[in-house]
Amino acid sequence: MRRKPPVTAPHPRPERRAPRGRGRRRASRSTNAVTLADVAKIAGVSPITVSRVVNRPELVHADTVAQVQRVIARTGYVPNMLAGGLASRRSRLVAALVPTVVNSIFVDTIQSLTDTLWEARYQVVLGMTGYASHGSREEALVSAILSRRPDAVFVVGVNHSRDSRRRLLTAHVPVVEVWDLTTSPIDMVIGFSHEQVGAAVGDYLVGKGYRRIASVWADDERALRRRKGLLESLARHGLGEAGASLVPAPSTLRGGRQAFAALLDRGTDADAVVCSSDAFAHGVLAEAQVRGIAIPSRLAVLGFGDLEFAAETVPALSSVRIDRHGIGRLAAEALLARIEGKPAGPKVVDVGFQIIERETT
Amino acid sequence: MRRKPPVTAPHPRPERRAPRGRGRRRASRSTNAVTLADVAKIAGVSPITVSRVVNRPELVHADTVAQVQRVIARTGYVPNMLAGGLASRRSRLVAALVPTVVNSIFVDTIQSLTDTLWEARYQVVLGMTGYASHGSREEALVSAILSRRPDAVFVVGVNHSRDSRRRLLTAHVPVVEVWDLTTSPIDMVIGFSHEQVGAAVGDYLVGKGYRRIASVWADDERALRRRKGLLESLARHGLGEAGASLVPAPSTLRGGRQAFAALLDRGTDADAVVCSSDAFAHGVLAEAQVRGIAIPSRLAVLGFGDLEFAAETVPALSSVRIDRHGIGRLAAEALLARIEGKPAGPKVVDVGFQIIERETT
DNA sequence: TTGAAAGCGGTACCAT
DNA sequence: ATGGTACCGCTTTCAA
Numbered sequence A, B: 001m002r003r004k005p006p007v008t009a010p011h012p013r014p015e016r017r018a019p020r021g022r023g024r025r026r027a028s029r030s031t032n033a034v035t036l037a038d039v040a041k042i043a044g045v046s047p048i049t050v051s052r053v054v055n056r057p058e059l060v061h062a063d064t065v066a067q068v069q070r071v072i073a074r075t076g077y078v079p080n081m082l083a084g085g086l087a088s089r090r091s092r093l094v095a096a097l098v099p100t101v102v103n104s105i106f107v108d109t110i111q112s113l114t115d116t117l118w119e120a121r122y123q124v125v126l127g128m129t130g131y132a133s134h135g136s137r138e139e140a141l142v143s144a145i146l147s148r149r150p151d152a153v154f155v156v157g158v159n160h161s162r163d164s165r166r167r168l169l170t171a172h173v174p175v176v177e178v179w180d181l182t183t184s185p186i187d188m189v190i191g192f193s194h195e196q197v198g199a200a201v202g203d204y205l206v207g208k209g210y211r212r213i214a215s216v217w218a219d220d221e222r223a224l225r226r227r228k229g230l231l232e233s234l235a236r237h238g239l240g241e242a243g244a245s246l247v248p249a250p251s252t253l254r255g256g257r258q259a260f261a262a263l264l265d266r267g268t269d270a271d272a273v274v275c276s277s278d279a280f281a282h283g284v285l286a287e288a289q290v291r292g293i294a295i296p297s298r299l300a301v302l303g304f305g306d307l308e309f310a311a312e313t314v315p316a317l318s319s320v321r322i323d324r325h326g327i328g329r330l331a332a333e334a335l336l337a338r339i340e341g342k343p344a345g346p347k348v349v350d351v352g353f354q355i356i357e358r359e360t361t
Numbered sequence C: 001t002t003g004a005a006a007g008c009g010g011t012a013c014c015a016t
Numbered sequence D: 001a002t003g004g005t006a007c008c009g010c011t012t013t014c015a016a
Helices: A036-043 A047-055 A062-075 A081-088 A107-119 A138-146 A162-170 A194-207 A221-236 A253-265 A278-291 A308-312 A324-339 B036-043 B047-055 B062-075 B081-088 B107-119 B138-146 B162-170 B194-207 B221-236 B253-265 B278-291 B308-312 B324-339
Strands: A093-098 A123-128 A152-156 A175-178 A188-191 A213-218 A241-247 A272-275 A300-302 A319-321 A348-350 A354-356 B093-098 B123-128 B152-156 B175-178 B188-191 B213-218 B241-247 B272-275 B300-302 B319-321 B348-350 B354-356
Touching (some): A036 A047, A047 A062, A093 A138, A107 A324, A107 B123, A123 B107, A123 B123, A138 A162, A188 A324, A194 A272, A194 A300, A194 A319, A194 A354, A213 A221, A213 A278, A221 A241, A241 A253, A253 A272, A253 B308, A272 A278, A278 A300, A278 A308, A278 B308, A308 B278, B036 B062, B047 B062, B093 B138, B107 B123, B107 B324, B138 B162, B152 B324, B175 B324, B188 B324, B194 B221, B194 B272, B194 B319, B194 B354, B213 B253, B221 B241, B253 B272, B278 B300, B278 B308
Parallel strands (some): A093 A152, A152 A175, A188 A348, A213 A272, A272 A300, B093 B123, B152 B175, B175 B188, B188 B348, B213 B241, B213 B272
Antiparallel strands (some): B319 B354
């Protein structure tokens, strides 16, 4: 099998005479790329054998593998996954739809998703949908991304447009919705209840003795559901919201600072401020520092997300911890299982949350 | 009707009876997806006409367009870009290789890149290479990503492994390296000189009267080149570095805070601390606040990146502004131009930088 | 303006 | 363990 034809450079041969199986054409947009067929010819094996060496070497004799891999290395062959995906109906691509990666609580989740999928030889195409308040392009993005024929879809949130949901359903692809909860997922959902977070925060603060609770909030859909939970909790305790300041998503330190300043300028008498994000809370701390508002003695502050910096602010920020990495990893594992056709796991996974008490409450 | 040259047919097979142009098989992995051929049949036109309606409707009669689009809408047809990309040799995909998106200064650049490309109907596949200090997987990623046949590649940094560089070169695809500068780019480079940033920072601080300048730094390659520029500037002024504390990338508030604490615990007498990132600088501010170190009267602090929060810290952080969005947009435009085969623009674009003086210096 | 034929570069299926 | 054949779904070329 060591048939080694005079191997030189892997470049377009002039030899164009013999009726090869299928006439070769070399399209105009020259792509002098080495193909699997080229490798096969040089290695003196059939194309399918090269394919196996690349994808399932355990099916091929070790000597053949070595021989073929040598040719691959020498020629610099790079598989064409467009062709492979088309033929096998597996793109080895997972689409991830997120509102944004800027100042975002989702990046750790994406990181874990990507890392876990990478181990399984999958790659992630990221689609940024933008927040609804900024004119979401989720629909166009769903179409665009489905045309890549992803083997699975990861999407933040559970409330999608009718059209998006239908497209996702009819794509016949595993879908995991994350960072929220619903009883009727498109396919699977891994997240937590925002209402519960809000309620827990309310109960916690009231339990600590705070009575005049204000909020600094992003006009993001999930965030607003947390606020709803908060207000319901307060109501149960016979309390109302002691003022609120809404800011457009995404959350930034600046936004939180300005929102809190607005709250103060309106003359709030709050003894606690709940924020829809740690970034906002950080902004509140900054503004409080400037105005000489003692925290937590005069004002408590609570964030959301428990980002890495929360433990390091001054004073250290109390927050709500979400297992951001866990969500990404679990999502990847669930999708992989579904792609492999493994028995379906639970449709709904509640990863819960945890209030982390630090110095600001 | 598929006609094979008789000469190649080992077993001249009897003509398929099927009246359909090409025998349909419906592979086992059922993909009851509507194809372009299905749409064509229903609409009573040829496949190529449907293709034109989707991609270049201006070439098709308006009535035909309307008719076909109606069928597309009704059937829920979603083009298969794997097939399209394979046939046309255009994937409409741009690969972006970045160290990380976590706590990252690159996200705005990615955002602008993505947005600009989206307008031109291109999508971005993000590859996270990881920082060298964490075991970079750039090489594997380059291979993996090139197998998707991107129409262009965007990559942070100019120092790649020999292998990566070779692969990128032989991919025969427009490449833009960003966030750094070199006289010998793979193809194009859009960025700024890190040495110059360091030097400018040194000159600036010395000019402001600071003499004992310490640094809180990430062990990232580009960051270290900024430090080199800083040290050279100090040397020119007859000064040395008044201590340094190195931290692993990526930059976080925590890392900066801890590094600064270490510096203090070693008994530094610095009158200024330069940080390799705004996140680090923010951490320095936090630690200074805790320790009651007055800023800037007792200690000046300077960041890098001029992230959105820099203007809002207390006191407001002086920093080095980079046109993060501009780099992303310019990179997208340069790549698009090259994809379209437009006359090549400049190979090297220096977007410069700007020292933003606020309250910490 | 529209269409027929011939691939693009792989993989599935079935033999051997 | 390896190979022959027929596609995967779309676009290109060339012609009408």
